[in-house]
Amino acid sequence: xxxxxxxxxxxxxxxxxxxxxxxxxxxxxxxxxxxxxxxxxxxxxxxxxxxxxxxxxxxxxxxxxxxxxxxxxxxxxxxxxxxxxxxxxxxxxxxxxxxxxxxxxxxxxxxxxxxxxxxxxxxxxxxxxxxxxxxxxxxxxxxxxxxxxxxxxxxxxxxxxxxxxxxxxxxxxxxxxxxxxxxxxxxxxxxxxxxxxxxxxxxxxxxxxxxxxxxxxxxxxxxxxxxxxxxxxxxxxxxxxxxxxxxxxxxxxxxxxxxxxxxxxxxxxxxxxxxxxxxxxxxxxxxxxxxxxxxxxxxxxxxxxxxxxxxxxxxxxxxxxxxxxxxxxxxxxxxxxxxxxxxxxxxxxxxxxxxxxxxxxxxxxxxxxxxxxxxxxxxxxxxxxxxxxxxxxxxxxxxxxxxxxxxxxxxxxxxxxxxxxxxxxxxxxxxxxxxxxxxxxxxxxxxxxxxxxxxxxxxxxxxxxxxxxxxxxxxxxxxxxxxxxxxxxxxxxxxxxxxxxxxxxxxxxxxxxxxxxxxxxxxxxxxxxxxxxxxxxxxxxxxxxxxxxxxxxxxxxxxxxxxxxxxxxxxxxxxxxxxxxxxxxxxxxxxxxxxxxxxxxxxxxxxxxxxxxxxxxxxxxxxxxxxxxxxxxxxxxxxxxxxxxxxxxxxxxxxxxxxxxxxxxxxxxxxxxxxxxxxxxxxxxxxxxxxxxxxxxxxxxxxxxxxxxxxxxxxxxxxxxxxxxxxxxxxxxxxxxxxxxxxxxxxxxxxxxxxxxxxxxxxxxxxx
Amino acid sequence: xxxxxxxxxxxxxxxxxxxxxxxxxxxxxxxxxxxxxxxxxxxxxxxxxxxxxxxxxxxxxxxxxxxxxxxxxxxxxxxxxxxxxxxxxxxxxxxxxxxxxxxxxxxxxxxxxxxxxxxxxxxxxxxxxxxxxxxxxxxxxxxxxxxxxxxxxxxxxxxxxxxxxxxxxxxxxxxxxxxxxxxxxxxxxxxxxxxxxxx
Numbered sequence: 018x019x020x021x022x023x024x025x026x027x028x029x030x031x032x033x034x035x036x037x038x039x040x041x042x043x044x045x046x047x048x049x050x051x052x053x054x055x056x057x058x059x060x061x062x063x064x065x066x067x068x069x070x071x072x073x074x075x076x077x078x079x080x081x082x083x084x085x086x087x088x089x090x091x092x093x094x095x096x097x098x099x100x101x102x103x104x105x106x107x108x109x110x111x112x113x114x115x116x117x118x119x120x121x122x123x124x125x126x127x128x129x130x131x132x133x134x135x136x137x138x139x140x141x142x143x144x145x146x147x148x149x150x151x152x153x154x155x156x157x158x159x160x161x162x163x164x165x166x167x168x169x170x171x172x173x174x175x176x177x178x179x180x181x182x183x184x185x186x187x188x189x190x191x192x193x194x195x196x197x198x199x200x201x202x203x204x205x206x207x208x209x210x211x212x213x214x215x216x217x218x219x220x221x222x223x224x225x226x227x228x229x230x231x232x233x234x235x236x237x238x239x240x241x242x243x244x245x246x247x248x249x250x251x252x253x254x255x256x257x258x259x260x261x262x263x264x265x266x267x268x269x270x271x272x273x274x275x276x277x278x279x280x281x282x283x284x285x286x287x288x289x290x291x292x293x294x295x296x297x298x299x300x301x302x303x304x305x306x307x308x309x310x311x312x313x314x315x316x317x318x319x320x321x322x323x324x325x326x327x328x329x330x331x332x333x334x335x336x337x338x339x340x341x342x343x344x345x346x347x348x349x350x351x352x353x354x355x356x357x358x359x360x361x362x363x364x365x366x367x368x369x370x371x372x373x374x375x376x377x378x379x380x381x382x383x384x385x386x387x388x389x390x391x392x393x394x395x396x397x398x399x400x401x402x403x404x405x406x407x408x409x410x411x412x413x414x415x416x417x418x419x420x421x422x423x424x425x426x427x428x429x430x431x432x433x434x435x436x437x438x439x440x441x442x443x444x445x446x447x448x449x450x451x452x453x454x455x456x457x458x459x460x461x462x463x464x465x466x467x468x469x470x471x472x473x474x475x476x477x478x479x480x481x482x483x484x485x486x487x488x489x490x491x492x493x494x495x496x497x498x499x500x501x502x503x504x505x506x507x508x509x510x511x512x513x514x515x516x517x518x519x520x521x522x523x524x525x526x527x528x529x530x531x532x533x534x535x536x537x538x539x540x541x542x543x544x545x546x547x548x549x550x551x552x553x554x555x556x557x558x559x560x561x562x563x564x565x566x567x568x569x570x571x572x573x574x575x576x577x578x579x580x581x582x583x584x585x586x587x588x589x590x591x592x593x594x595x596x597x598x599x600x601x602x603x604x605x606x607x608x609x610x611x612x613x614x615x616x617x618x619x620x621x622x623x624x625x626x627x628x629x630x631x632x633x634x635x636x637x638x639x640x641x642x643x644x645x646x647x648x649x650x651x652x653x654x655x656x657x658x659x660x661x662x663x664x665x666x667x668x669x670x671x672x673x674x675x676x677x678x679x680x681x682x683x684x685x686x687x688x689x690x691x692x693x694x695x696x697x698x699x700x701x702x703x704x705x706x707x708x709x710x711x712x713x714x715x716x717x718x719x720x721x722x723x724x725x726x727x728x729x730x731x732x733x734x735x736x737x738x739x740x741x742x743x744x745x746x747x748x749x750x751x752x753x754x755x756x757x758x759x760x761x762x763x764x765x766x767x768x769x770x771x772x773x774x775x776x777x778x779x780x781x782x783x784x785x
Numbered sequence: 786x787x788x789x790x791x792x793x794x795x796x797x798x799x800x801x802x803x804x805x806x807x808x809x810x811x812x813x814x815x816x817x818x819x820x821x822x823x824x825x826x827x828x829x830x831x832x833x834x835x836x837x838x839x840x841x842x843x844x845x846x847x848x849x850x851x852x853x854x855x856x857x858x859x860x861x862x863x864x865x866x867x868x869x870x871x872x873x874x875x876x877x878x879x880x881x882x883x884x885x886x887x888x889x890x891x892x893x894x895x896x897x898x899x900x901x902x903x904x905x906x907x908x909x910x911x912x913x914x915x916x917x918x919x920x921x922x923x924x925x926x927x928x929x930x931x932x933x934x935x936x937x938x939x940x941x942x943x944x945x946x947x948x949x950x951x952x953x954x955x956x957x958x959x960x961x962x963x964x965x966x967x968x969x970x971x972x973x974x975x976x977x978x979x980x981x982x983x984x
Contacts, residue, residue, distance in 0.1 A: 348972055349973075354972055361967075364970075366952060416950050416972065417818075418819070434807070458807065460807060462809045463813075468815060468816065468818030471815065474812065475810060477809050510811070511812050514850070622857050624824060624975055624976075625821070625975060625976060
């Protein structure tokens with residue numbers, strides 16, 4: 018045998034071996050969404066004919082069929098009222114992955130189902146959502162507190178009733194909140210201004226952690242929070258949901274009622290009506306009661322929608338109304354008052370329980386109305402129109418003398434109109450995109466008669482944005498890119514010392530993003546997104562001039578400030594195994610001309626004593642950090658989770674740190690499931706532990722050093738029952754189990770008080 | 786009314802709401818009501834039985850801009866005579882809104898109280914103070930100041946503090962020279978230091 022024959026034989030043998038050792042660990046993985054609106058389809062049926070294997074898509078439209086050998090297969094995808102897709106695929110050495118878009122069958126056919134519309138978050142950025150069991154556990158909390166359950170999200174708070182969500186170290190006007198598709202436009206510039214939204218209106222709250230200026234408009238730098246109600250039913254349907262929450266700390270009571278219905282007579286007509294009320298009194302820290310910390314809230318929302326296969330129309334209205342007390346001793350008259358209470362570390366009085374809300378207090382009413390419509394021009398083109406109207410009325414009352422005590426010292430009315438006009442196009446399985454124009458108009462007025470020179474001037478703002486985004490999906494890869502151009506005009510007017518001061522300022526900016534998602538294996542996904550974003554300075558940053566009441570600070574704005582510009586690069590690796598779930602997010606976020614309030618170190622003297630002087634400055638900043646979240650099922654009964662986040666925020670001009678950036682934190686817990694394997698109803702106890710480190714990356718100046726690290730333990734038990742055809746969920750939670758005294762760096766009232774002590778909560782949810 | 790005119794009215798109402806939301810209101814100048822621009826201490830010498838002797842005289846601290854960035858307040862030096870007793874009254878005025886704040890303080894006497902600190906009353910005291918308000922409430926709008934016969938020093942400071950929304954029942958809060966005033970809660974409305982010279 019010569020060498021040639023030998024090689025040939027070896028090759029044949031090798032080839033033969035290769036054929037013998039056929040790989041049978043391959044998978045077909047995919048996502049099923051509606052062709053016309055990109056909404057994920059749950060419970061679509063996928064069948065691989067040759068392998069006689071099937072799967073049903075989950076609520077995000079995802080499915081996986083594992084343990085397939087390489088070869089040619091025919092896949093069919095079926096879903097009621099939609100055209101069946103038959104796809105021939107060749108499965109080779111790697112896993113096959115594809116997004117399938119199901120097309121609705123023509124109307125008029127028997128058994129056609131028209132679905133409600135809610136667009137799935139179609140982004141290649143890192144996204145986390147709060148829904149189902151986790152959302153139910155958060156009921157009774159405000160938006161900021163609820164979202165702390167998502168890794169990478171923390172809060173910036175003022176006492177225990179005001180908390181603003183913080184995404185990757187950014188809050189207020191650097192993130193955006195969408196109330197059912199409309200940019201929430203309130204007075205978000207203030208540190209003590211909580212978002213004007215009731216979390217009860219949502220059945221899912223999604224956090225997009227990337228820069229999303231292109232999609233959502235200026236200011237969406239750090240991330241976006243989408244507060245979305247469930248889609249409206251489109252056929253005969255009736256469901257009512259009652260939530261009752263009671264808490265011992267502050268003797269809090271919270272009720273929420275939602276009714277969702279679908280018309281029998283008119284196909285495609287559905288509605289929802291929701292209302293919630295909340296009342297709580299003075300909150301208790303472990304050793305004393307915090308005086309004047311009660312909350313009273315009343316919220317409503319309702320929507321009415323009609324969907325046919327071509328046309329969809331939705332009208333929506335939400336009302337948020339709150340009145341909340343501000344901790345008595347936190348309102349300081351001058352610097353020595355401030356220093357006295359900081360040295361004391363807690364309020365001077367032990368306090369008594371009361372539901373009364375006295376001055377200082379806030380009263381905020383937010384109306385939001387929207388009208389949305391879409392029309393399917395053709396199979397692959399959809400035209401959308403959305404109009405939103407908002408009125409935000411904010412009143413802040415201080416302790417004042419005589420009749421002035423009845424008058425608000427800050428009284429602002431902010432009107433916002435938003436118009437969106439855009440087209441979506443989706444072509445089977447490959448290209449999809451959105452092109453649109455967005456128009457925002459805003460008018461802010463100080464209601465006269467406060468007896469205080471307004472903190473911010475009256476102003477008019479008009480913003481026009483033009484944008485386009487395209488997404489290409491092929492096999493396991495999705496690539497997405499978008500561009501946007503915005504033009505903004507702001508004109509302001511205010512009297513200071515009887516002298517009228519006006520200003521006209523124009524801003525324009527171009528932003529863009531590029532993102533991709535790749536399914537490395539059926540269990541493992543990687544996504545990466547690089548997005549630019551910008552934020553024009555707020556009116557308070559431009560025009561503040563004078564005393565910040567209660568804060569013993571004189572704040573000075575700078576009318577010559579320019580827009581902040583940022584670039585956020587975010588990467589996420591997700592593993593979804595049988596027992597293990599892992600999410601790892603890392604980001605890098607340089608910002609030029611970052612605006613911050615800098616203590617000048619000088620004091621100002623008046624008849625009322627002295628005050629610290631702060632000025633708004635701009636500097637280059639670098640934010641970076643990572644979040645992780647993971648869970649593991651040890652046995653069928655026992656599972657555990659771990660999550661945490663680290664964020665760094667540096668002033669790269671002065672090489673120091675910015676104030677009020679969250680310290681390192683993590684949170685872990687262990688659950689025991691009492692339910693039988695055959696029973697899908699919840700019956701679970703969870704013990705969890707929150708660990709928050711001391712903020713060692715502290716700024717050069719702070720009126721008090723950062724508080725020490727702390728650990729809190731919480732316990733919760735949830736059980737689901739059937740009452741006839743109805744569903745009953747009972748929850749018992751103990752927060753801060755050991756009544757630990759602690760202060761959080763991100764709570765502005767750490768200067769004045771310890772945080773809330775133990776709280777025992779009972780949560781009842783009845784669905785009928 | 787016909788359906789048509791009803792519709793017209795609704796359309797008009799909707800349109801007016803829309804237009805009111807399209808433009809901000811013209812700004813209106815605000816008179817800062819809380820502001821205190823002038824504080825006057827009036828001294829009237831009295832004899833042992835409280836009868837007035839001679840003419841009263843006063844000293845003023847003023848800051849026309851109030852709490853705004855600008856010049857520091859002008860504070861006059863209080864001149865008193867050794868061994869004499871004075872009735873001192875405090876007058877508080879807002880020159881921006883043209884309001885007499887003294888009356889408001891008196892009307893809300895249960896929520897306000899003046900404290901008299903500074904070296905003249907505390908560290909090397911040569912002055913003593915007792916409340917002598919018209920009603921039963923201790924406010925400090927009127928009081929008796931006694932100057933020592935032979936003080937160790939002849940210059941010091943008077944710190945005049947007006948506390949608002951304090952707990953008047955807090956132990957020690959009835960002392961006009963109460964240094965732990967902060968523990969009684971409330972916030973400071975006035976904090977002025979007058980230099981004082983005795984001859």
